[in-house]
Amino acid sequence: MSTRLTPEAINAFFAEHFPQISPGRDFVVEETGPMSARMRLVYSERRLRPGGTISGPSMFELADLALYAAILAELRVGDDPAKANHSRGALAVTTNLNINFLRKPEPGDLIADARLMKIGARLIVGEAWLHADGATDAVAHATGTYSVPPPKSDLIG
Amino acid sequence: MSTRLTPEAINAFFAEHFPQISPGRDFVVEETGPMSARMRLVYSERRLRPGGTISGPSMFELADLALYAAILAELRVGDDPAKANHSRGALAVTTNLNINFLRKPEPGDLIADARLMKIGARLIVGEAWLHADGATDAVAHATGTYSVPPPKSDLIG
Amino acid sequence: MSTRLTPEAINAFFAEHFPQISPGRDFVVEETGPMSARMRLVYSERRLRPGGTISGPSMFELADLALYAAILAELRVGDDPAKANHSRGALAVTTNLNINFLRKPEPGDLIADARLMKIGARLIVGEAWLHADGATDAVAHATGTYSVPPPKSDLIG
Amino acid sequence: MSTRLTPEAINAFFAEHFPQISPGRDFVVEETGPMSARMRLVYSERRLRPGGTISGPSMFELADLALYAAILAELRVGDDPAKANHSRGALAVTTNLNINFLRKPEPGDLIADARLMKIGARLIVGEAWLHADGATDAVAHATGTYSVPPPKSDLIG
Numbered sequence: 001m002s003t004r005l006t007p008e009a010i011n012a013f014f015a016e017h018f019p020q021i022s023p024g025r026d027f028v029v030e031e032t033g034p035m036s037a038r039m040r041l042v043y044s045e046r047r048l049r050p051g052g053t054i055s056g057p058s059m060f061e062l063a064d065l066a067l068y069a070a071i072l073a074e075l076r077v078g079d080d081p082a083k084a085n086h087s088r089g090a091l092a093v094t095t096n097l098n099i100n101f102l103r104k105p106e107p108g109d110l111i112a113d114a115r116l117m118k119i120g121a122r123l124i125v126g127e128a129w130l131h132a133d134g135a136t137d138a139v140a141h142a143t144g145t146y147s148v149p150p151p152k153s154d155l156i157g
Numbered sequence: 158m159s160t161r162l163t164p165e166a167i168n169a170f171f172a173e174h175f176p177q178i179s180p181g182r183d184f185v186v187e188e189t190g191p192m193s194a195r196m197r198l199v200y201s202e203r204r205l206r207p208g209g210t211i212s213g214p215s216m217f218e219l220a221d222l223a224l225y226a227a228i229l230a231e232l233r234v235g236d237d238p239a240k241a242n243h244s245r246g247a248l249a250v251t252t253n254l255n256i257n258f259l260r261k262p263e264p265g266d267l268i269a270d271a272r273l274m275k276i277g278a279r280l281i282v283g284e285a286w287l288h289a290d291g292a293t294d295a296v297a298h299a300t301g302t303y304s305v306p307p308p309k310s311d312l313i314g
Numbered sequence: 315m316s317t318r319l320t321p322e323a324i325n326a327f328f329a330e331h332f333p334q335i336s337p338g339r340d341f342v343v344e345e346t347g348p349m350s351a352r353m354r355l356v357y358s359e360r361r362l363r364p365g366g367t368i369s370g371p372s373m374f375e376l377a378d379l380a381l382y383a384a385i386l387a388e389l390r391v392g393d394d395p396a397k398a399n400h401s402r403g404a405l406a407v408t409t410n411l412n413i414n415f416l417r418k419p420e421p422g423d424l425i426a427d428a429r430l431m432k433i434g435a436r437l438i439v440g441e442a443w444l445h446a447d448g449a450t451d452a453v454a455h456a457t458g459t460y461s462v463p464p465p466k467s468d469l470i471g
Numbered sequence: 472m473s474t475r476l477t478p479e480a481i482n483a484f485f486a487e488h489f490p491q492i493s494p495g496r497d498f499v500v501e502e503t504g505p506m507s508a509r510m511r512l513v514y515s516e517r518r519l520r521p522g523g524t525i526s527g528p529s530m531f532e533l534a535d536l537a538l539y540a541a542i543l544a545e546l547r548v549g550d551d552p553a554k555a556n557h558s559r560g561a562l563a564v565t566t567n568l569n570i571n572f573l574r575k576p577e578p579g580d581l582i583a584d585a586r587l588m589k590i591g592a593r594l595i596v597g598e599a600w601l602h603a604d605g606a607t608d609a610v611a612h613a614t615g616t617y618s619v620p621p622p623k624s625d626l627i628g
Contacts, residue, residue: 020203020212046177055177056221056251061214094213095594096567096616098255098412100439100457102432117455118416122593123566123618125414127441127455141431141441143414143457145567145616147594252437253410253459255569257596257614259589274612275573279436280409280461282571284598284612298588298598300571300614302410302459304437334517334526360491369491370535370565375528408527412569 005073005087007032013072013090014065027065032073035116035126039066040133043109053104054139060099063128063142066112068092071124071146074116092124092146099142109133117143121150161189162230162244170229170247171222184222189230192273192283196223197290200266210261211296217256220285220299223269225249228281228303231273249281249303256299266290274300278307319387319401321346327386327404328379341379346387349430349440353380354447357423367418368453374413377442377456380426382406385438385460388430406438406460413456423447431457435464476544476558478503484543484561485536498536503544506587506597510537511604514580524575525610531570534599534613537583539563542595542617545587563595563617570613580604588614592621 007029014027031038041047041054041062049055068089075089111133116126123145130140164186171184188195198204198211198219206212225246232246268290273283280302287297321343328341345352355361355368355376363369382403389403425447430440437459444454478500485498502509512518512525512533520526539560546560582604587597594616601611 017207020205048177050174056254057214057218060217060254064213093261094258095596096255096257097213097217098253098457098569100253100431100459101251102439104250117414117452125416125455125566138431141439141457143412143455145414252439255412255614257588257616259596274571274609282409282573282612295588298596298614300569300612302571331521334519362491364488370568371528371532374531374568378527407575408572410569410571411527411531412567414567415565418564 003076004032004034005076010037010069010072017090027062029069030111032069035070035074035119037066037070037073037114039069039112039114041110041112043107048107051104052107054107054110056099056101059101059105059110059130059140060097060142062110062112063099063114063130063140064094064097064144066114066128067116067126067142067144067146068094070114070116070126071148074119075148088148088151092148094144095123095147096145097142098144099140101140103137103139105130105132105139110139122148124148160233161191162233164189167194167226167229174247184219186226187268189226192227192231192276194223194227194230194271196226196269196271198267198269200264205264208261209264211264211267213256213258216258216262216267216287216297217254217299219267219269220256220271220287220297221251221254221301223271223285224273224283224299224301224303225251227271227273227283228305231276232305245305245308249305251301252280252304253302254299255301256297258297260294260296262287262289262296267296279305281305317390318346318348319390321351324351324383324386331404341376343383346383349384349388349433351380351384351387351428353383353426353428355424355426357421362421365418366421368421368424370413370415373415373419373424373444373454374411374456376424376426377413377428377444377454378408378411378458380428380442381430381440381456381458381460382408384428384430384440385462388433389462402462402465406462408458409437409461410459411456412458413454415454417451417453419444419446419453424453436462438462474547475503475505476547478508481508481540481543488561498533500540503540506541506545506590508537508541508544508585510540510583510585512581512583514578519578522575523578525578525581527570527572530572530576530581530601530611531568531613533581533583534570534585534601534611535565535568535615537585537599538587538597538613538615538617539565541585541587541597542619545590546619559620559622563619565615566594566618567616568613569615570611572611574608574610576601576603576610581610593619595619
C-alpha cells in the first residue's frame with residue numbers, strides 16, 4: 001500500500017501554510033508519483049514581463065514549489081498519510097537553486113515536472129523541467145538542493 | 158562626465174516597464190556605481206513564508222533585479238543618459254541564475270548589493286549579496302548570467 | 315542523409331586538439347545521437363581520492379567533455395561531415411557549469427549521458443547524467459552553458 | 472591563540488591524502504585566514520587547451536581545492552592544530568559546485584582566493600575567485616557547497 005501524498009493533500013497543505021502564494025490558486029499540484037510531482041502555474045496578468053513573457057521569478061517559484069511538492073509526497077510519514085505537515089518534507093528548506101532560462105514563454109499556464117535525483121539523510125537533490133501547457137519544448141530547467149531534518153528526528157513530534 | 162544611469166532613472170524605467178512588480182514600490186534602486194547597484198526589497202506581509210521568513214522567490218527576484226539594475230546603469234547609451242530604455246541593457250535577458258540560501262531572514266527590508274564580474278559583447282555575469290537592512294551577514298548569494306544585444310546593434314534604434 | 319558527427323570523428327578530433335587529456339585514452343565518445351552523446355571515462359588510479367572514490371574534477375571533466383561532444387556532433391557543417399574541426403561547435407567555450415555530486419562512485423569506468431536542451435544562435439545549454447558503468451543510479455548531474463560563434467560566421471573559414 | 476591551520480599543515484595533509492593531485496606539487500596553499508584560503512595552481516603544459524588557455528577542469532579543481540583548504544583551516548579541532556586530519560573539515564565532501572568562466576587565462580600560474588560564506592552545522596558554502604598570478608581581473612568565479620559531519624561527531628575519533 002502506497003502512502004505517497006496525493007495532490008489534494010499537498011494542495012491543502014499549501015493553502016494552509018502558504019496562503020500568500022495562492023490567493024487565486026496560482027500554483028496547483030496536479031500529479032504525484034515515485035520521486036516526482038507535476039505542478040501548474042495558472043496564468044495571470046501579473047506574471048507578465050515586457051515583451052509579453054512570463055517573469056523569471058514566477059518560473060523560479062514554480063520550479064521550487066514543484067520540487068518541494070515532490071519532496072512532500074515522498075517523505076510522508078505518520079499515522080495519516082494525507083497530512084503533509086506530518087512529513088519531514090514539510091520542514092525541507094531550499095539551500096541552492098540553479099535555473100537556466102531556455103526560451104521565452106508566451107502568456108499562458110506553465111507546467112513543471114519535478115523529479116528527485118537523490119534522497120539522502122539530510123539533503124535532497126532534484127530537477128524541474130518547465131514548459132508551456134500543451135507544448136513540449138522546455139522554457140526553463142532548474143536543479144535544486146533541499147535540506148531536511150534527519151529521519152527519526154523528534155523535531156516534528 | 159559620467160553618464161551612468163541614476164537610481165531615479167532606473168526606478169522610473171521599472172515603474173514604466175515592470176508595473177507588475179511595484180504596485181507598492183516593492184523594489185527600489187538606491188545606488189548605482191561602477192559595475193554595481195544596490196537595491197532594496199521593501200518588506201510586506203505577502204513576502205512571508207512559514208516560520209516568519211522572507212520567501213525564496215522574493216530573494217531570487219531581488220537578486221535578479223539588482224543585477225539587471227547594475228547592467229542598466231552600466232550600459233547606458235544615447236543622447237539622454239537619464240533614459241534607461243535607450244540602453245542595450247534594457248534588452249538584457251537572464252539566461253542563468255544560481256542562488257545559495259544561507260540564513261533565514263527575519264521579517265523586514267532586504268538589501269541586495271549587485272556587482273558585475275564581466276561585461277562581454279554578448280554576455281554579462283555578476284553576483285549579488287543579500288542581507289537584512291542594517292545587518293552584515295549575508296542571507297543569500299546569487300550569480301547570474303545575462304544575454305545582451307551586441308554593441309552597435311540597430312535593434313534598439 | 316544525416317551528417318551528424320560519428321564518435322570516431324569526435325575521438326579523432328579530441329586526439330588531435332586535446333592531446334593532454336587522453337595520453338591513455340581516458341575519455342572516449344561511445345555514441346552520438348540527436349542532440350546527445352555518450353562518453354566513457356576509462357578508470358585509472360590517478361582518478362582516485364581518499365575513500366576510494368573518483369575525484370570531483372574528473373567527473374566535472376567528463377560532464378564537460380560529453381556536452382562538448384554532443385555540441386560537436388550536432389553543429390557539424392561543411393563538405394566533410396567527418397571533420398569536427400569544420401564545425402562551429404569546435405569553437406564552443408564553456409561559460410557556466412553547475413554540478414551536483416549525488417553519490418560516491420566506486421573505482422571503475424564512469425559513463426556520461428549528455429543531452430542538449432537548447433541550441434541557440436550563440437548559446438547552447440545541456441545537461442549530463444553521470445553513472446558508474448553498468449549501474450543506473452546517477453553519481454552526478456551537471457548542467458552547462460556554452461558560447462558558440464553565430465551561424466554563417468566566417469570565423470572558421 | 473589562534474588554532475587555524477597553517478598553509479604548511481594543509482599542504483602536508485594534501486601530500487599525504489591526495490598524492491594523485493600533486494605529483495609535481497601542482498596545487499599549493501599559500502595563505503589561510505579567517506574563513507579564507509589562497510591557493511596557487513603551478514602552471515604546467517598539461518593544463519593547456521586549444522588556443523593556449525588553461526583548461527576548465529583545472530580551474531574547477533583549483534576552486535574546489537581552495538574552498539576545501541579554507542574549510543580545513545577553519546574547522547581544525549583537537550590537541551594538535553597542525554594536523555588537518557584531526558579536523559571535521561577533512562571529511563568535507565563537495566555536494567555542489569557552480570562555476571562561471573569569465574576570461575581565458577594565458578599560460579601561467581593561477582591563484583584562487585576562497586572565502587567561506589556560511590559555516591553551518593552540516594553545510595558549508597563558499598566562493599572562490601580565480602585570477603592569473605599578478606593580474607586583477609577574474610578569469611573564473613565559483614560557488615561551492617560542502618557537506619561536513621556534525622560537530623561533536625565521534626566519526627573522526
